[in-house]
Amino acid sequence: MITGQHYIGGHWCGQPQSTNTAFNPAQNAALPWCFAEAGEAELHSLLEQATAAFALYRYVTHSARADFLDAIATELEQRKVDIVSTMLQETALAQARAESELGRTCNQLRLFAAELRAPAADCSLPALPERQPLPRPALRLGKVPLGPVVVFAASNFPLAFSVAGGDTASALAAGCPVIVKAHNAHPATSELAARAIAAAANKTAMPAGVFTLVHARQHAFSEALIQHPAIKAVAFTGSEQLGMHFQRLIWQRPVPIPFFGELGSQNPLFVLPQYLAQHSDSFASQLAQSVLNGGGQFCTRPGLVFVPKGAEAFQAQLKQHFSQAQAGAMLTAKIASQYRAGCQALQQTESVTLLAEGQGGETACYTRPRLFATTANAFMQQGILQQEIFGPATVLIECADLTQMQMLATTLQGQLTATLYATEAELASARALLHELELHCGRLIYAQMPTGVEVCAAMQHGGPFPATTDSRYTAVGSRAVERFLRPLCYQNFPSQNGDTA
């Protein structure tokens, strides 16, 4: 059922290599599927196809693009059983999570389709031929797609931020052909999602090169891809290290292009004393769930929790949640080993205490949840505390008072989210803290966990660097399409003739 091939120019191609297998992290074993490895021939072919497709696809009407996106959602749903079972094998995620992520992925596609069918009116100004001292020409502000877009799929959302995920959906909605570099951690799931897109493209008669899937474990292929003049934008979700490597290559291009990198976030929570006194139990339980859910492998998982010093009841409750939690398999062996190395480095840091640790062995891809605590002074002095640990861990930072929290907030790097837990009375006194947090995040939350991102027009999933490389754009919600469009002003055209955007 899984061929292990690329999808280029409307055809499946490439020779699967026995060394490139899918992997089951829960069982620490290779899966019986091999995948091809893209090289120069694939690069040349896919760029030619995407360029040719752009010349056609940018004129495909908004309503036909919407039909295409809806058809992808339908095709994904028809493959639901296969996709979910394959994803479970490749990712060790829970069945309910896989099913809900498939639902979200389809909802995202349909959201962009709905937006295409009911677009906001263009900004148009009629001519004022009699205006003094100078007449005004007729002006209309349209938007044109940038061109072929490369999407690097994320490891942690094998559907919603991957082959048919938000980046692909928004770029296709914008009128851009998409080239997806499949994530090596879920290549079979990627192939199934690509089959859904291919079927939808055929049924809605889209140009052959509108969508490409390539498998490439070697970074050299990706590097050549994003440096090629035919590529007009790149979306990436992954580590700061790899993301900034790609960003620097893009900056070396003779013609710079937008790079939308989502590179990591610690998602700090600030908890004020009265709130904690009144809700110690429920807050501890919600926090543990938000950190531990899905192995803590969410970009919005709270990794820093600024709490009042001496909240012993709360700490006891939280420790209980963490020590009762079981070790689980991470998405990949690399994520597991980086998590363990990060936790070890943290534990060896002065003034950092391991408060609690989960149950079970840490062999292969399995890791134990961990709860750390530290002091406000240590947070100021130890740079390691501002490095994201991707996985089921969080750090409590014990603060003397609101003023100290506010001071620590000034030192935060850019974040996707920042959250304040406070009673309504405390909220009024915390304005200065909120004002500070506004400078450091893309989403500011009152008394809710940051995990769980609503896909809608009002969402901002993007924050100051290093959370993202361009805080003016969102990767989630209908405005994500703006990443792949630029404005074009049409001046003095008779009755919309001669312009297409």
Added chain:
Amino acid sequence: MITGQHYIGGHWCGQPQSTNTAFNPAQNAALPWCFAEAGEAELHSLLEQATAAFALYRYVTHSARADFLDAIATELEQRKVDIVSTMLQETALAQARAESELGRTCNQLRLFAAELRAPAADCSLPALPERQPLPRPALRLGKVPLGPVVVFAASNFPLAFSVAGGDTASALAAGCPVIVKAHNAHPATSELAARAIAAAANKTAMPAGVFTLVHARQHAFSEALIQHPAIKAVAFTGSEQLGMHFQRLIWQRPVPIPFFGELGSQNPLFVLPQYLAQHSDSFASQLAQSVLNGGGQFCTRPGLVFVPKGAEAFQAQLKQHFSQAQAGAMLTAKIASQYRAGCQALQQTESVTLLAEGQGGETACYTRPRLFATTANAFMQQGILQQEIFGPATVLIECADLTQMQMLATTLQGQLTATLYATEAELASARALLHELELHCGRLIYAQMPTGVEVCAAMQHGGPFPATTDSRYTAVGSRAVERFLRPLCYQNFPSQNGDTA
């Protein structure tokens, strides 16, 4: 009347240096005004002041910011006589141009003020606590200012793209303190405009560091300024060489920031045969005026004109306009010498002919207008023809037919504008050419000269690289404010409490 000082933290400071004088290009003589040179002390002080101002200014209400912008316009108008007479001495531009540019500058300020008073409604979604399977939180999408902004003033718009110009107005409207690096070619005009801003800031009680003017001939000062962590965005209008130098420095920052560089454009015109046959006379006259006006020193001056081969009557008319034109003083000696060198290189290029040349000597800052012609083949082969010559010159490219024009259009670099002159019948047949031009420009024009940029919400003044470094933003019109804002999503806040943007 001109002190030659910087304006930092609400005070005039710095010691004018006898070597840094203003210059009168029309008379090729120094003006009796000396200017200070910013160094490390000024850098430290202005960054401290701008940072402190941002902490206050970002909470200044939209209506108070609007009052500030309106007050700047009023103060500029009150200084009109001084500003215009000073600008004439420093720039050799015509009085009518200086007066209209002052008017435009005031209009821009008032446009941003009006937008601040009547902002578009935020995107807000109410909570849906009963929604299944998950409730929706209340979400509101606000916008927050980026922080202190550096503006490099342009040589060619000493008012509208300079100290109190569009970049400054839009950044102040966004809630960002502004640091203007005065252009060395009009430092006295800059001081007068800064006095207007200073007076307006005082009258409307703005924080002291909300606006800074510095004089600095040494690039080292500018380099240190744009690399400093306190600076959150940079707007630049000037040469591709200097702009990309600054861009590369910004890319080296640990935390990247937006750089809005407007770097040059050739603004191609395409003229179809029937149109030219019917309007030869008026088109020649409009084209000559658009190229020659203001010494051709406009970013939207048409520098490439693709015409049907053998349009002899038109060429004769155009030659007459150019040969009757008088040499004029350019903005600076450097612009004049670069213009002459560019024309000389063009004249020595194979298959390029000098069709006509204006009257008068080319001493010092003075240059003669020039009209060149070349073949379609030469345009394809000679890279020099795709280099902007800033000044009163243009090149006719003789094309066999529409298909050849379309082919040449595919080779164009990014442009601010592209223009098609065609009859309505020809327009229908030129759709493929227009579609191609859409890929290369930010404003597409039918049968009007590109010089003259309407300041409004529908304008796009920005195009693919190298016209600008970020084609998704405009430097002209009300949307210019978006360059200095980023979205922030507020989640679950009770009745707008706790958020400010």
